[in-house]
Amino acid sequence: MSTLQTFRQETRDWLETNCPPEMRKPGDVCWGGRNPSFSHPDQEIWLEKMGDKGWTCPTWPKEYGGGGLTYEENKILQEEMAAISARPALGSFGIWMLGPALLEFASHEQKLEHIPNIVKGKIWWCQGYSEPGSGSDLASLSTKAILEGDEYLINGQKIWTSNANYADMIFCLVRTGPQEPKHEGISFLLIDMNQPGVEVKPIKLISGKSPFCETFFTDAKAPKENLIGTINEGWTIAKRLLQHERSMISGMGLGSGSGGPKSKTSALAQLGKKYAGSDSENKLADSILRTKIAKHDLNSRAFGLTLQRMGEEMKSGGPSATASISKYYGTEQNISRYELMLEAMGISALGWKGEPFSAEELAITRDWLRTKGNSIEGGTSEVQLNVISKRVLNLPDK
Amino acid sequence: MSLLLNEEQQFLKDTAKEFLQKNAPISHFRNLRDSKDETGYSKEVWKQMAELGWAGILISEDYGGSNFGMMGLGGILEETGRTLVPSPLFSTALVGASFIELAGNENQKKEFLPKIVSGDLTTAFALEEGPRHSPTNISTLAKKEGKSFKINGQKTFVLDGHSADTLIVAARTNGEINDSVGITLFIIDKDTKGLTVNRAHMVDSRNASEIKFKDVEVNENSILGDLNAGYSVIEEVLDRAQIGLSSEMLGSALEAFDRTLEYLKERKQFGSVIGSFQALQHRAAIMFTELELTKSAVVGALNAVDENSNDRGRFASLAKFKAGETLHLVSNEAVQMHGGIGVTDEFDIGFFLKRSRVAEQIFGSSDYHIDKYAKLSEY
Numbered sequence: 001m002s003t004l005q006t007f008r009q010e011t012r013d014w015l016e017t018n019c020p021p022e023m024r025k026p027g028d029v030c031w032g033g034r035n036p037s038f039s040h041p042d043q044e045i046w047l048e049k050m051g052d053k054g055w056t057c058p059t060w061p062k063e064y065g066g067g068g069l070t071y072e073e074n075k076i077l078q079e080e081m082a083a084i085s086a087r088p089a090l091g092s093f094g095i096w097m098l099g100p101a102l103l104e105f106a107s108h109e110q111k112l113e114h115i116p117n118i119v120k121g122k123i124w125w126c127q128g129y130s131e132p133g134s135g136s137d138l139a140s141l142s143t144k145a146i147l148e149g150d151e152y153l154i155n156g157q158k159i160w161t162s163n164a165n166y167a168d169m170i171f172c173l174v175r176t177g178p179q180e181p182k183h184e185g186i187s188f189l190l191i192d193m194n195q196p197g198v199e200v201k202p203i204k205l206i207s208g209k210s211p212f213c214e215t216f217f218t219d220a221k222a223p224k225e226n227l228i229g230t231i232n233e234g235w236t237i238a239k240r241l242l243q244h245e246r247s248m249i250s251g252m253g254l255g256s257g258s259g260g261p262k263s264k265t266s267a268l269a270q271l272g273k274k275y276a277g278s279d280s281e282n283k284l285a286d287s288i289l290r291t292k293i294a295k296h297d298l299n300s301r302a303f304g305l306t307l308q309r310m311g312e313e314m315k316s317g318g319p320s321a322t323a324s325i326s327k328y329y330g331t332e333q334n335i336s337r338y339e340l341m342l343e344a345m346g347i348s349a350l351g352w353k354g355e356p357f358s359a360e361e362l363a364i365t366r367d368w369l370r371t372k373g374n375s376i377e378g379g380t381s382e383v384q385l386n387v388i389s390k391r392v393l394n395l396p397d398k
Numbered sequence: 399m400s401l402l403l404n405e406e407q408q409f410l411k412d413t414a415k416e417f418l419q420k421n422a423p424i425s426h427f428r429n430l431r432d433s434k435d436e437t438g439y440s441k442e443v444w445k446q447m448a449e450l451g452w453a454g455i456l457i458s459e460d461y462g463g464s465n466f467g468m469m470g471l472g473g474i475l476e477e478t479g480r481t482l483v484p485s486p487l488f489s490t491a492l493v494g495a496s497f498i499e500l501a502g503n504e505n506q507k508k509e510f511l512p513k514i515v516s517g518d519l520t521t522a523f524a525l526e527e528g529p530r531h532s533p534t535n536i537s538t539l540a541k542k543e544g545k546s547f548k549i550n551g552q553k554t555f556v557l558d559g560h561s562a563d564t565l566i567v568a569a570r571t572n573g574e575i576n577d578s579v580g581i582t583l584f585i586i587d588k589d590t591k592g593l594t595v596n597r598a599h600m601v602d603s604r605n606a607s608e609i610k611f612k613d614v615e616v617n618e619n620s621i622l623g624d625l626n627a628g629y630s631v632i633e634e635v636l637d638r639a640q641i642g643l644s645s646e647m648l649g650s651a652l653e654a655f656d657r658t659l660e661y662l663k664e665r666k667q668f669g670s671v672i673g674s675f676q677a678l679q680h681r682a683a684i685m686f687t688e689l690e691l692t693k694s695a696v697v698g699a700l701n702a703v704d705e706n707s708n709d710r711g712r713f714a715s716l717a718k719f720k721a722g723e724t725l726h727l728v729s730n731e732a733v734q735m736h737g738g739i740g741v742t743d744e745f746d747i748g749f750f751l752k753r754s755r756v757a758e759q760i761f762g763s764s765d766y767h768i769d770k771y772a773k774l775s776e777y
Contacts, residue, residue: 291768291772299691385683
């Protein structure tokens, strides 16, 4: 047996022994933290087992608690997990965004301090990037950090901080060089959320939900060891982390791909048939809707193949400017998928609350409204097109 | 499955690029058009292509081919799309060779395949009878008379029909128009009595024709595959043809885009290069994104043929849909972004627009494939 075959067998055996039954069903994913909440006791067991093995972050170095797997081994692990429908043991911005950036830019001591905690889900991280005056023009940010003795003193305001009301720590872009040109006076700083100088206010969105907050810093403190990389050179880290964020978000573009393992019909087309009916040839009865859905499914498939191809091309090289392509296309696809769901369901997808609507229908309404943020967060679609024009196509500024 | 070319396939593609840029650049195509060449392609260039092994890529080694598969041929077709070179590569090396490989009996394989490999025999597939692709819309009738068949009817849009040595004809031997059962394939020599071939001069200056059959007599040895059961072979070959054509279309779209991008970087107006204007930048970025998606769809489909995937039909529709949409978009934008010079005959960019529309129609437009994909997905 080849090494990879052996690895597959061992992985299969380990998952068989260690993945609790409840975690082999669809459901919510744990986000960890200092005071974690588990929707089922099995969730805690699963997190502990996977965290100990480093398989919450399979390709990260073992030295910092990661799984130390190669690209091929990780592919096998994901396949084996999918084969038993195992849920991810942990989800977090630490895994998707901060960790990869720390691995690239942090010192050995900083990695030792923060990465194992990300792997085991001990800290819930949130992201402090946007400010009220700095959205697409992120580098104009003005939250200040001034070194006083061994500590930074932070003053200012962040916005669109996801789940800041649950987070233990924030990775934050702060201005440390107010006299420098805007890209050259920014630093990347880690700040504890649990202190008197930090105040959090949830923002109510058009969906009625509040996944984002405003975060206010009034003389908040962070030890100087929490500055990652070189002072005033945080913009490089910021951009790199954005690529990770964009790759993470783009996955949502795959939404309509599968209608279940045994069905050729996408979930979207199934929904179309459920609400618009089928004709005598088992075609979706509304032929215009059918065409739109098929077009969407085709694009979704081409997009899935593109993510796969880019992954193969980069192997373990990490995301590049191509992350902008996938962020742009993935979010636009997700938005159009929800628009098509609304079109298929008619007024059934336009309820806000009450008996006439099923829980699933009400969820679709709220999720549709949530998708409107997809082409804004992590850099708007227009910003992604700018990145492609300038960084990939090398089109000039003047 | 892997979506990357292996070393051998990449080598083939690189060789093709080098050969075509040198021996058959776009000026080669322009000369053929302007000289009103009878054949519509250069026999000399075709001979060289065959020497490079391109004619036998899908043909098994027993008959002199290399059996490199669609991933091998796809890379070459993509490069031919870049220079718009007309050649029998599609009609003969892909379509004709596939028909004979998949459905031919031993005698037919021995007779035709080695000659295809050497570049000495070209084929054309006579299928369509109307202006829009419809593979079951066949009323050309082959009536059995003793041990032979008498064919009457008319075919349209037969690619390479005026120059091919041998025709592969889909005729009805049973059933009604639009039935998939009752269709039979015949291999017929172009000089057979009763055949009239009229060259159709298409907008893309490539090679197509209309063929009339008047009491064309062929014997039963001319049947390719089984009587009345030609449709399943046609389906399989059409899948391959759609996928191979998508490779070529991808190449044309990439070339039109590269040329446009160059132009955006050099053309100045209002004191700046026009590529600095966001109105054009975003459209260029969208085209680039669509090209990336098209590459993935095409390579996924090429791979599906080589791996004998049971999802080949949906992959073929995916590739042809995406290639059609993207080439349509890019060829339009290319002309628009070139401004006035884009609509002159002297400038090459218009060739891509003309080729786009014809290629979109060959073996099913994007609309056709949207419908087919939905059908195959059971909705």
